[in-house]
Amino acid sequence: MQTPASYRDTTPVPRYGPTPPVQQPGIPAMSERATDASVMMIAGGFLSLCLGAAASAVLYFSGTANETVVIAICAGPPATFLALKSLVKGVKKAAMPEIHNHTYNGTVHQRHTHSSTRGVWVKTNNQQ
Template identity: 35%
Template sequence: MDALHPHGMPKSAAETEARRLIADWAQQPDQQPVRHFPTAYRDTTPLPAYGTTPPVPQPDHRIVPAWAAGIAVASIGVGAGVTGIGCGAWLVLQGLASVTLTSVLLVTAPFAGLAMVTTAVAGAVGRIRAAVTTHVYEGPVTHHTEITNTSHQQGWFTRTRNDIS
């Protein structure tokens, strides 16, 4: 008695059937297997008048405008720049936190000396320029103190002219 195959067929019959199927396939080598392609299906049943409706696929094809992409890139650049400035300020302030009186005097002494020399030179140049300029007036000087007032009115507008003679 032959042992049964798990599908209920005797083992020898299963082997015979397998050999037959392989032989049939080998005789037709040019035949390609049937390819299955995904298909689309549109449900044309009417939707209910009230209640819940079935989900509908809503494809999202967003295109970012150029100005929005530019603003995004600029904001990233500004953020990175401000972060760099903040790190630099933090380093400077950390350095200033450890300042001593001696270091302040050593750093500011050259600037104070330069400012003192600049002030002395500017004062000397100002005195030299003031000494050179002299105003000499020759000729008669007259003062006119008579003022003639002429007014002309026409409609809503008034024109006033003051003549000094």
């Protein structure tokens, strides 16, 4: 007699049963904080859409809108924001973390380097 390698149960599965729902393991689909943040982003997007539509309507119906001025007004704030964002990201990358090592075995020699950086075109002089 041979033992089957696999078996497929073809009986239909009920749509629902008497078993109560069980908390599933892992990260929940969306936390309360994430839900609050997404609602704030949607509200901010809607308000900016309303403000942009109102400003566009005023410029269109006044008939005196200059394309260059409109582009400068629309592109100025995002460009400024992106420039500041990249500046902050660069400063965060450049900041070295302070590291404390307390497990030295043997003699530790420390050298002190004095440096000065001056001028518009920078020349750094390191002296020990």
